[in-house]
Amino acid sequence: MSTQTADHTDIRATNLAAVLGHLRRAAPCSRAAIATGTGLNKATVTSIVGELLDRRLVRETQQTQNHVGRPATLLVLDGSAYATIGLEVSARGLTALGCDAAGEQLLRWHRAGPGVDAGPAKTVAGLAALARRAISTVQSSGRRVLGITVGVPGLVNRDGAVVLAAGLGWRDVPLRTELAAAIARPDIPVTVENDASLGVLAEHLYGPLAGSANLIQVTGDTGVGAGIIADGRPLAGNLGYVGEIGHLRVLPDGPLCGCGRRGCLEALASLPAILARADETPARAAAPAGAGAGAGAGAVDAAGDGDPQQRLEALIRRADAGEAAVTEVLQDAGTHLGYGIAALVNILNPEAVVLGGAYALLATHLTPAIEQALREAVIAPDAGGCAVVPSTFPHTATPLGATAHALTPLTNGRLPAP
Amino acid sequence: MSTQTADHTDIRATNLAAVLGHLRRAAPCSRAAIATGTGLNKATVTSIVGELLDRRLVRETQQTQNHVGRPATLLVLDGSAYATIGLEVSARGLTALGCDAAGEQLLRWHRAGPGVDAGPAKTVAGLAALARRAISTVQSSGRRVLGITVGVPGLVNRDGAVVLAAGLGWRDVPLRTELAAAIARPDIPVTVENDASLGVLAEHLYGPLAGSANLIQVTGDTGVGAGIIADGRPLAGNLGYVGEIGHLRVLPDGPLCGCGRRGCLEALASLPAILARADETPARAAAPAGAGAGAGAGAVDAAGDGDPQQRLEALIRRADAGEAAVTEVLQDAGTHLGYGIAALVNILNPEAVVLGGAYALLATHLTPAIEQALREAVIAPDAGGCAVVPSTFPHTATPLGATAHALTPLTNGRLPAP
Structure with missing residues (x-):
């Protein structure tokens, strides 16, 4: 005969999480509303709210609610302590x-x-x-x-x-x-x-797409990786090794990657790879008297060894100035990145892919090529309804x-x- | 002031699902144990169990449990009606x-x-x-x-x-x-x-890996597709279009696919693609007096138009007999399939990938090449802990x-x- 021994600490934590979750979604609300919304009985809710008030995680507002009977004090979350x-x-x-x-x-x-x-x-x-x-x-x-x-x-x-x-x-x-x-x-x-x-x-908690149940953020500031919200929750996999698209082979016999393989997405479309290719372009433009190399801002910073943040800013200036060689580098990177994102979209069918970090800062130059790659490589019509949007937190996500x-x-x- | 109006039908359903879920995990168990395990109050549990008994979805066993006080009748799920x-x-x-x-x-x-x-x-x-x-x-x-x-x-x-x-x-x-x-x-x-x-x-409910929180099943009987359990739940994505690895481009300028593109996984490693290639092999073996073509069973069924089930059985016989040309076809397909599975493993980090349908029947011939591809293409050490196993339901999953x-x-x- 198997019966289950309940762990009371676990139950207390589960109930406490349910009360906090209800307050996060529905505050300000009364103890009675929390009881109704969570299915917990009123004595449990009163006890949990008491503990949360003691710990300054919840506070009572001056508002009251008075449907029938005596007025109910409304509660909100407090995180200031x-x-x-x-x-x-x-x-x-x-x-x-x-x-x-x-x-x-x-x-x-x-x-x-x-x-x-x-x-x-x-x-x-x-x-x-x-x-x-x-x-x-x-x-x-x-x-x-x-x-x-x-x-x-x-x-x-x-x-x-x-x-x-x-x-x-x-x-x-x-x-x-x-x-x-x-x-x-x-x-x-x-x-x-x-x-x-x-x-x-x-992005899932604070961005413009907050609450989207299926959301991906792709970053390439160092390597190339994806963070995944699936069915409303962060995806962790078995050991936490998820979203590893950086070593998807997108170009057979492509450039050597830090992992020792060739043609990895990371070696073609990470920010370091983009900066390295952009640094080569002024030299190339100078030698054969390149046609239509754009607005001249390209002369700034071709050192290759400077601070990556400054090199990124110089790249953005050159791209925004319409320098053709830089635009081409970004289009190529966008195409490769787009095929990597297409693999994610084919497998996960997200509502949106958010371009994070430097990709957000370069979004106007990368997005057309990414969207083109999605049209070509995603099997579902209309890329499965997936939008490509820049992060609103390019520096802090x-x-x-x-x-x-x-x-x-x-x-x-x-x-x-x- | 925003307060939430609770939908009582929803709450009843949620509580009913919690009772059924507890019974699925812990039965036989008493009403009191269900109340403790779900956090619902005893009156709610008694009412829900009453309804489930009426509908013949739960039944009382002859067993009783008697810690303190009067004996408690134990309940189990019933699905026979x-x-x-x-x-x-x-x-x-x-x-x-x-x-x-x-x-x-x-x-x-x-x-x-x-x-x-x-x-x-x-x-x-x-x-x-x-x-x-x-x-x-x-x-x-x-x-x-x-x-x-x-x-x-x-x-x-x-x-x-x-x-x-x-x-x-x-x-x-x-x-x-x-x-x-x-x-x-x-x-x-x-x-x-x-x-x-x-x-x-x-696989998640009834297979040997039942309950694995991160599980993938790959099938190729018609196209090539993957079903995904992530964090204990079936992954559905935004519109349900998940696990679409069939049109991952694994061989640039490869054979034409039914989708109109070239080099898709489906065109190289689906069962119809494998059968088509295997059907070509007897002719090839005959022409240049092929070296070591194996045990001769290869002459069976090269028609190409027969019933796919019979053609699959003939293929398995030829492969099991060690016919070299067929083994090579399966190794090639396994390698391509392995690169497709590697994309899934890099993105989802599952505990296991289950080879479903015909892939399960061909597993001994496909698995070495798949495992080799995973070693090469998965960035996490040891393929992120992912095992490749044949389905135990090749015909009925x-x-x-x-x-x-x-x-x-x-x-x-x-x-x-x-």
């Missing part, structure tokens, strides 16, 4: 973002480097310095830090180790352990996630998603220790 | 399967044809004849038919129309409407779904999944009209 910190590692540099538990931005910093070739140790030191400064800033405003999440462009295992980040030249870096040790705050949990998975979480990710235990009904 | 019918259309023919609501098989029929070139009208007539016979067989055993679901190798829209099934030569066929009209039983709902999506549902799919309203807590 807590904060989380989101960090991002990319070829464009390191970014830190702090938000309170209601998603209000508290701080945002970016620093260049430490550069792709600097190795993980320098990156860990740079991240730890950013994190410590962010913790102290958040705490000085009277808030408690619930957690830190870091986004990295690569495969991240369940222990927060970076198994492979070809674009950073990393392999088997125990980032979570090393960063937690360097931050030296054992009371603040540190987690590490794939950058695109965090980016799409930000990953760290913003990271701040939301660090709230996961709370969202799941696990309250911080009192 | 209801049945659903699953149908499949493929290049191999039409299949019907009947199961009771507990998943017990009641009938299984297969008929050859009507053939790929016969057009949709003949297929609808064939399906309707099978369905009517199945309904009458099920009813004569005293069961009520809750629904009929049909699996089709193509894109199926939300109205049950087949938008495109390149392998059948179908485009914009309103299959659900036409089949429902031909069956002429308005009390029995008819739904149409993609074949692979139903196949993976069968789609109709079996269809019988489960037709139970969806009940699983979601919508009881049949009394």
Whole structure:
């Protein structure tokens, strides 16, 4: 005879998550409305709301509601006493973002480097310095830090180790352990996630397509990767290795990729690949007295070794000025990227693909070629209804998603220790 | 002020689904255990269980449980009073399967044809004849038919129309409407779904990997398609057009595909493509006095126009006999298929990919090449932990999944009209 022993802590957490979820969707609302909306009985709701009020995660408004009988006090979420910190590692540099538990931005910093070739140790030191400064800033405003999440462009295992980040030249870096040790705050949990998975979480929670049940964000700032919301939830797969389109072979015998193969999407359409090709164009235009090379802004920055952020800005200027050679580089990259996105669309049938990071900044130049590739390569009519749109967070989607990710235990009904 | 009006029918259905779900996982169990396990109050559970007993969807066992106080009667699911019918259309023919609501098989029929070139009208007539016979067989055993679901190798829209099934030569066929009209039983709902999506549902519910949260089934009996379970649930995407790997371009300038493009996976590795190539091999082997062409069984069936089921059986005999030319055809197909599967694995990181339909019957010959392609093309170490396994339902995964799919309203807590 098999009977199930219920775990009361689990049930409390599930019910707590249901109450928080109802408040997120329907606040302001009364305790009675929460009971009706969640199916929980009123005594349970009263007890949970009491605990949330104690912890300053919910507050009573001055509003009341009075259908029949005595007036009911209305409740709203409160997140002002807590904060989380989101960090991002990319070829464009390191970014830190702090938000309170209601998603209000508290701080945002970016620093260049430490550069792709600097190795993980320098990156860990740079991240730890950013994190410590962010913790102290958040705490000085009277808030408690619930957690830190870091986004990295690569495969991240369940222990927060970076198994492979070809674009950073990393392999088997125990980032979570090393960063937690360097931050030296054992009371603040540190987690590490794939950058695109965090980016799409930000789009799903805060972007113009918030709430779309099937949404993909594609980024190429370092490697090329996709974050996936499927059926309303972040897709994680078996071990977290999802959205890896960077090594799809789009051009047999194409250029060598950091992974050792040839013709990978990453070697043709990542930002570093685009910058490298664009850097070659002024020389080419100069030699055979190139026809119609555009508005001259092309002379700016062809060094190839500068700060990637500055090189990106120079590329955007050249493209916006209509420089033909640069436009062609971006069209080629858009075509390859479009075939990679087509594989995602054929397999996942999303409502939209969001172009993240540098792709968002280059969207006007990339999108026509991407849409053309989707028309050619997606088998469903009208690309299965999929729109291609630039992100509204080109600089912060990953760290913003990271701040939301660090709230996961709370969202799941696990309250911080009192 | 926004407050949410709860829909009491929805809440009743949600609670009913929770009770059925708990019974599915934990039965036999008492009403009290259901209340604890679902978080519903005891009065709600008693009312729901009463309704389920009335409808013969649950029954009381003779077992009782007696921790403290008076003994509690234990409950189990009962499905014997209801049945659903699953149908499949493929290049191999039409299949019907009947199961009771507990998943017990009641009938299984297969008929050859009507053939790929016969057009949709003949297929609808064939399906309707099978369905009517199945309904009458099920009813004569005293069961009520809750629904009929049909699996089709193509894109199926939300109205049950087949938008495109390149392998059948179908485009914009309103299959659900036409089949429902031909069956002429308005009390029995008819739904149409993609074949692979139903196949993976069968694997997820009844196969050796049942319960795996991230599972893919790949079939190639007509076109090539994948059904996907992601995070424990069937993936449907925005419009249902998921798992479409058949038109991934795996060989630039490869053979012409039914979709009009060149080098699609479907044109290289579907069963019809494999059979066509295998049919060419005896001629080739004869001409240059081929070296080591194997055990001679190759002379059987080279007609090319026979029944696909018989041609498949002949192919398996030739491959099992070690005929080199056939083995080579299957290795090539396995390599192409492996690159298609690698795209799925890179994007979805499943625990396993199940080879369905004819691929299961040919698994010993295809799997080495597939595994080799995964080693080469999946970026995560060890193919992200993904196993490649043959289906244990090579002939019935789609109709079996269809019988489960037709139970969806009940699983979601919508009881049949009394």
